[in-house]
Amino acid sequence: MTTKEKLMADMKQAMKDREAGKLRLEVIRMIRSDIRNAEINNKGKEELTESEVLAVIMKGVKLREDSLAEFTKGGRQDLIDQTKEEIAILKSYLPAALSDEELTEIIRKAIAETGAQGPKGIGLIMKTVLPQVQGRADGSRISKLAKTLLSQ
Numbered sequence: 001m002t003t004k005e006k007l008m009a010d011m012k013q014a015m016k017d018r019e020a021g022k023l024r025l026e027v028i029r030m031i032r033s034d035i036r037n038a039e040i041n042n043k044g045k046e047e048l049t050e051s052e053v054l055a056v057i058m059k060g061v062k063l064r065e066d067s068l069a070e071f072t073k074g075g076r077q078d079l080i081d082q083t084k085e086e087i088a089i090l091k092s093y094l095p096a097a098l099s100d101e102e103l104t105e106i107i108r109k110a111i112a113e114t115g116a117q118g119p120k121g122i123g124l125i126m127k128t129v130l131p132q133v134q135g136r137a138d139g140s141r142i143s144k145l146a147k148t149l150l151s152q
Helices: 003-041 051-072 077-091 102-114 117-133 141-151
Strands: none
Touching: 003 051, 003 077, 051 077, 102 117, 102 141, 117 141
16 A cells, blocks of 8 residues: 555545544645645656655655744744644654664665765765665755764
8 A cells, every 4th residue: 555545545534533533634634735736746747656755744744843843942832742743643654764773884885885985975875875765764864874974
């Protein structure tokens, strides 16, 4: 079952659950809308690939994490709680995240393959690693680990 099919099935279930699934329904509708907008912006292609759908979901998680930081600064506990729930719902559609050890190993292999050195080599590493870890690691996390490994 693809992620889009899972979203559709979960949306139907949330509609049946009424009050209990209200937030879940709202989040699923928002992410389905984001996916549809990405498909429209993709002009030539009709449907997004699975990795593109996961990228849209990751973007939704990142947006909410940024909002969470702002709500925390403002002391808005009601919005903090809601945003945390939204993040949890979105993360349930993403594959399991890679541990730092697994990600470090992938980056080390990429460094060996590309022969990257110094800060300029980060682009080469990112180009090699991102397709391998699509949906399982954030780009900023990969970049941070790559910088650490290259500086050693």
